[in-house]
Structure formats: structure tokens, C-alpha cells
Amino acid sequence: TANSPLLCFKEPSHGINMSLGLSMTKDPESLNTMVCGPTIPRECKSITTYNGMCFEIDQSLHVKQPVPSSLEECPGQTDIAFLLDGSGSVNKFDFEKMKDFVKDLIREFLERDTKFAVAQYSGYCTIHFDLNTFNVMNRDYQVNSITQQGGGTYTAASMRKVVQEVFSTSRGSRPKAKRIMIVITDGQSNDSGMLKNAASEAEAKNIIRFAIGVGRAFSSSSAMxxxxxxxxxxxxxxxxxVGSFQALDQIKDTLQNSIFPIEGSQTTGESIKMEMAQEGFSAAYIPRVGNTPLSINGSSPALRIKKLSVSVICQKGYLLSGGEIIIIVVLSFFQIGAYFGAEVCAMDVNKDSYSDLVLISAPMFTDRDREGRVYVCTINDWSGVACQLNAEMTLVGDAGQMGRFGTSLAPLPDLNMDGFNDLAVGAPLENDGQGSVYIFHGTSSGISKIKSQKISASDVQSGLKYFGLSISQTSLDMSLDSLPDLAVGSKGxxxxxxxxxxxxxxxxxxxxxxxIPTNQVDCSTPLRNIAKVCFTMTRQTTDTKAKINYTLTLDVTRQAPNYRAYxxxxxxxxxxxxxxxxxxxCFSHNFFIEACPEDSLNELSNELDFTFEGLPTTSPGGLSSSLSPRSPTSTYHPLGFEINCGADNNCIDNLKVDFNFTRSSEVRVGIDEVINVTVSVESREENSYNSHVILKYPAGLSFRKFTILQGRVECNSSDSVGNVMWGLSDCTIDKPIFKSDSKVCLTYNILTALPRLILFSGNTHSPKSELSKVKEIGVKYSIFVVIKRNEDSTSYVNFTAGKNDLQKHVKQSFEVxxxxxGFNLTVIIKVPMKLGDKDIWADPNGIQIQGCQRHKNEEPTATEFVDQLQKNHAVDCSVANCGxxxxxxxxxxxxxxxxxxxxxxxxxxxxxxxxxxAQFNLVSSATVDYDRNQYIYYSSDSKNNPPIQKIETQVEVYPEVNFTKGVIGGVVGGLLLLALITAGLYKVIFITYLV
Structure with missing residues (x-):
């Protein structure tokens, strides 16, 4: 008006043609206004950049400092050196292809502030053109003039020469420029041992190195x-x-993007700035708890990149808090021309008057089958805005529509009455430019990713173009029907x-x-009942009506024909x-019930389903109502049985459970096949409903059968599967009512294959009782070991009596x-070592048994060993000291x-x-020992003792033969015989003489 004060606003000197006022927003609390101009040009050497600035104006028309306070710098400088493999392994045609690749790559960088150098290496390195002498205007001629050297491949030495001589100020290297070396090679180097030092030297001068391997040589791990x-x-x-020099063109774009990344770079390099970024293309205020409002400025069409100290490269917006600029990381990727930040919208979802979300649109982000996105950022009370922007935090339009979804954003009041505010998103190019508006409902966690409604232009009015190009930021009741209205702009x-x-x-x-009464024993006579169905509808206006079609289904959980009500x-x-x-x-429905006692704990679940159809109201426009999503269209209504539990109708049962093992105090696996467990349950006070007794037993037990001793019992048993869970037998007791002063008993027969100790757990279960009993029974596994005498044991030796220095080799061998x-076994072998004070063995300390340890000798039990040996002739541990x-x-x-x-x-x-x-028996014995708490020896008698095996070696003693008497007697006898012979001969000679 004529009386309105004028704002004298002086643009900054660099704010020429900034389009101030192209975007504006107001703080609803302080009433301050944010005015932005997003089109400030800046002339750089190779390109004209476009930035923007925003200014906050208070109610006194005072203009605060601009945000940001200054424009971004022009894109930086880059020095690139090519190091080409000119060794003899590269043929002439491939060397020419390598030069073509260099020329093509240089051509891509001409518009940037970039200088180039070219060097060739083989057995030596030649710097053909340094950063001073390479002329980009004459680039093709200079590269074409390079001839191949041939020879070996000394990569490390050549890299060092380029680092030292090319990247120096005397050869044209600029101090603030990003330095890049591109090494192209077709095989392993002859000085590979020096590569690490060469790379370290380049790293020290902040030279970023790219290595391109060409050919099959790099299929080996050492070459890679x-x-x-x-x-x-x-x-x-x-x-x-790449596989060949002809394939170098395939990596050109990838290498170019690695050198000058669109999305950003690591801390070791510098990125190309997003030259067309425009801060202030959109803006929004965010009320915060206990703090001054915040303002967010979006940048478009392509947001500038913020270098980070981490490897993730992100977009940025600006967050203003008390005059301080805070960077908000909002994207982990970027797409040129997506117009990220074209619309920024702050939204209070839970109606607490404080913003919960920031929505940022990128209406020209393109996927395969759709165009446009809206990113959802959350606002924490004190930590600020968190923008992860993954798939779970993104809204998109319908597939197949290139409609620039997100061109407009507007927060809406709670349209569906669910307690959360909603969101409208415009997509003006959908349906060949007719346009659409999407409605997304708020939720307790933010915004639903699934649209609740899509309003197409053709549904509103024919002939509309670009419907949804803009949406009103406030939803007022323009129609005076107590409901919010939404203004949507289209072309004209x-x-x-x-x-x-x-x-x-x-x-x-x-x-x-x-x-349902339970005093009727005979359930063949149906009981009558009445169901009363009531509906109550509420809303803000008074003339609402609707058509309801409902269905009441009785006992819905039972399958036909087993249902109990009809x-x-x-x-x-x-x-x-x-x-x-x-x-x-309300409406009444008569029905009948078959009330059988066995169902007295299973209530009837009855289902009520209905459909809703809003009828037009009498108000102008005749809008029909919609049903709130918080109103369920299907509900369940139980009808239970009477429970007779005294005047207070509260059953207090008291169950006692006990069990015992009826055969023995331990289980002998392999000997005993079955465990008998007798369980008893007693109800000592009021009736117990739906009572169970549960017997749990560990893996290794297998349920066989149960025998009812008293009462009515039904059991279901499941043994352990995979030795993971316990076996369990669950038995119902006098189902469904275990009456007062009743008792049941049953016996379980369980097959055994058990661990060392069995833990049984028996407990009763009812809604009012949790008594249990836990008992253990020991388990021993049967073992059976046989000890035998080996056939190669010595069975007999002899000695001459009276000689103490004789020795005979003896072997006694046991086999177990x-x-x-399998189990841990101890074999105990006892060997007689000493009789009286005399050693039985020539070398008693040398008696060792392989695999055994010798313990302290065992003293004999008999003190008078001579008398005992003269009687039974057994040299064993009863008379001898034994090892x-x-x-x-x-x-x-x-x-x-x-x-x-x-x-x-x-x-x-x-x-x-x-x-x-005499004859003696040298007796050694062997027996076994084991963990007797874990194992039991299987034997036919009831003692289950392990065997004792003996080995006897017979030792015979005989007197020494006296040969002296025999010799003397023989000599005397011989002389007498000689005398007789001589006398006989004499007599014969004498008689002959007489004759």
C-alpha cells in the first residue's frame, strides 16, 4: 500500500544479476523473512560459475549478513604427466594406438586449467615434452612426433626421473596444482624391486598415480x-x-572421471566444483525445541560438492543457526542435472509444533522407469539434521512416469485423522504433461513410502496442463466445511x-x-443366545451418513461342520x-450353541466384518465421507464358558507334582534297557482348568509308552532331535477340569542311550499353578574288555640248584x-621283582613296559614266603615285592x-x-581300571568287576650231577675187568701148554 515502508536493500558488489527474491520463505514464529538470489555469475578461466546467496530480514527491515558469506572459488589447476611404455615388447602399431589414446585424453581436458607432459621409457627414460614445452594448440603434432625407443622395461627408474624432473617448478609444475602421473605398460618391469621406493617418492610429492596394464601379462598375480x-x-x-592397446578407448571415460570426479574426490586430490550450483534456489525454516529457528537453503540445479576427511563424497546444503553456517551432508551420490534442492520443505509430523523432517526434492533425477525423487531427512532435538538418504528414506512416483516428481512440496494437515500430518508432492509432467499430485501419510516413524492417494489432472478437470506445478504451503478451510482445502497450481x-x-x-x-453355562452334561440340546451388534460413527460435521454392509460369523475358528454355534x-x-x-x-441376532463340557475352556471366537460406503452430504458440493484407516473393518468378539470358582469367580488351584525312579538308583547303559518313571499329580484346593503335567528328559532318551495308574490322562511325547533340545512328554490331566481333591498317576517307560547324568524335570501347568520337581539319576555306560596271554610268552625255564649267577631270558606278554x-582305559600290570632280599630279575631297573609308567613297588602280603613257596610254588605278589x-x-x-x-x-x-x-610259577598279573562314576564293566554276575589275567612262567630247579664218584668207580671197575681178562688168558695159555 501507499503507507507501507520501503526496504532499501543494497546488493553485494559481486551480486550482479543475482535474481534476488526468486525464492522467499517466512519464519512462522519470529516472522523474519529469508530472501534468496540464486543466479550470481562468476567468471573463471575456463568456465562461468553460478552461485547464490540468501539474506534474512527481521521485522525492523534490518538485513543480516548473507549466507554463505562469500562465493566459492574457481575450479583448481591440474598438472598431468604421461609415462609411455616404449620397450621392444610393444609393437609399432600398438605404440601408435597408445599415442592416439593420449591425444584423445588430452582433448577431454582442454577446457580445464590443465598442463601436460609426455615421457617415454624403455631401458632409459626420455622426457619428450615437459609442462613448459607441451603446447596444447600443437598437441597432435607433438605427440605424433614421438618415436618408439625399444629395449628393456625399467619402470621404477623412469618414474623417479619424471617425479624429480617433470614435477618441478623449473619444468613448469605449479605449486597449488593437483599432480597426476599416468603410467602405461605392457608387462613386468626389469627393476621391479625399486618400484616401492619410486612410488614412495611420488607419494611424498603428493603425485596421484594411475597404472594402466595392457595385455595378457597381467593375468598373473605378480604382474598385478x-x-x-x-x-x-x-x-x-x-x-x-585392458586386454590390448586397441581396447584403451574402453577405459577413457572411467579414467577421466577418476581424474576429475563429478561427485567429489578423496582428500589426496581435488574435485571439479559443481559450476552451476545455486544456493538459495529454495529455502525453508525449521522450528526447533529450545533453540532459534533454523533455515535451510537448497542448491540447484547441481549442488556443489564438499570435500570430506572420509572417503564418502557428499552433496551439501546450508544450515543457519544463530548466524553460524553448518554443513549438512545429504547425498552419498550425485547425478548431474537432478536439481537436488529444487524444493525444500520442513514438516511437523507428530503435531508437537516442532519440525520432525526436512524433505528435499530432486525432480529431474532419472531412473530407468521414473523421474524425480524426494529425500527425507530427520531432525533430532539437538544433533540437527540427519540425511542418510538411502532407499528407505526416499519417496518416488509411479513407475513408467517421467513426471518430474518433487517439483513442488507442501506439508498438509492430518487428512486421514490418524494423528500424523501428511505430505503433498507435485509431478506436473505426468500423463504427457497433464500432471498429478501425490499424497503421502505421516507415520510414527516419519513418512510412509507408499502413496495413499494420487490425484491426476484428468480426475479434477479436463484440459489441465502441468497440474501440481505448485502447491499451497498452507491448507486453509476455504470452503467453510471445517475441513482443510488445498490449492494446486497448473498452467493458467x-x-x-x-x-x-x-x-x-x-x-x-x-x-x-x-x-455359556457349563452345568449341562448332555451337549446334544442346543442353548439359545442373542448377539447384539452396535455401530457408532463420529466426525466433525453433523450431516454425515454412510451405508454399512456387515456380516456376523459365529465360531469362526472352527472349520465346517465342526462349529458349535449357528x-x-x-x-x-x-x-x-x-x-x-x-x-x-444396534441390531439383534438370535443363534444357538452346542455347549459340550470338553469345550468349556475353548471360547467361541465370533467375527464381525463390514464394508463402508460414504453417502453424499447435503452441504454444497455433496462430498461423501471416507473411513479412517484407524477404524478396523474386521473385529473379533469372544463368547466364553462359565468358570465355577466360588463367589469371587477367581480359581485358586494348588497342584502338587512328584515322581520317582522305580527300578534302581542309576541307569546302566547297555545293561538296563528301560527307565521307569512314576509321576503323580494332586489337586488340593479349587478346580484346576486346562492342567498339564510335563516330563522333560535329555537327549539320548526315547519315549516308549506310558501306563495310566489312576485318572484320565492323554499324552503327547517328542524325543530330542539332533541332540539340541530336551525330549518332552506333555500330558493333559482330567481334561478340561482337574477337580478338587483329585489325583492322577502314570508310569513312563523310556528307552536309554544316555549321557553321564540324567536330569529329569516334571512340572504341572495350569493358569494358576506352576509347581515343579527336578530329580537326577546317575548314568553308567557298560564296557567290556578282554585281557589275554600272548602266545609268544615264555612258558618254561630251568636253573641248576646252588648256582646264583645264572640268567635266562623271559618274555611275558598281555593283549587287551x-x-x-571307546573310553579312557588304565591297564595295571604287576610283575614280581624281589623275593626277600634277592632280585628276581638280573636288571630290575631295566624292566620297563612301553606305553606305561612305573609306580611305587607293592609289598607282599605274606611275611614267611619260604613256607608258602614250599607249599604252592607260586612266585606272585603275595610273596614277592612287585613292580x-x-x-x-x-x-x-x-x-x-x-x-x-x-x-x-x-x-x-x-x-x-x-x-x-622243585618247580615254581613266576606269576605276573594284569587288570584294568576306568572312571567308575561313568562306566560299569559288563559281566554275567551282579558284581560287574573287571577281570584279572595272569601269566605264569614255569621255573624248574634241579640238583647238580657229581661226576667224581662215577669216574673213580669206572676206573676201579676197569682195572678189575682187566685183571679178570688177564687171568683168563693166562689160564688158557697154561692149558694149551699142558696139551
Missing amino acids: KELETIASSPPSNHVFQ AVLLLRSRPIVTLMARVSFNPPK ISPKIREETNTITLRLQEQ ENYER VFMCKSFIRNLDRNSYNITGNLSSQWIEQIGLES
């Missing part, structure tokens, strides 16, 4: 390792591999969209009588159609065989272990017995 050493980290961004028209009335509908079902025989559903107004209306499960050997091992099923006792038996112990002629 060389490329990774040459290149900067990470290798995934700096190493390229503004349309007012009215809200439909939202109603809530409550359905209620009651029964008469309210409980309207008429074989029919349990009844349908009715009514016209409902804003007062409660296991015929059952004890403990042989520990884990013996598996069907394993055989042998234990050998070998040594020279001495004769010195025999003389003290006092017998010159």
Missing part, C-alpha cells in the same frame, strides 16, 4: 602386484587393465481441492447371556445392510581288546593293545627257598 605398487591407493580406483489455472470428511466407526458385539442348522453367518448416521444403532565303546606299571590310553571299539614284559631272569633268589629240586 606391480600395477598396484605403481598406482595410488586404493588400487580399485587407480589400477586399470489454480484449483482448490477440498478434503473429504473422515469418519471413525466403532463396532461392538455383546451377548445375552454373556457366558443361526440355523448348518448356517453360522448372517448379513445385514444399514444406513448409519451419527448416533449409535575292547569290544564296546606296578600303569598304562593309560584311550582305547576305541575293537582296538587291541599289547604290553610286553621282557628281561633276564636271575637264579639268585632260588637258593633262599631251600629246595634243590
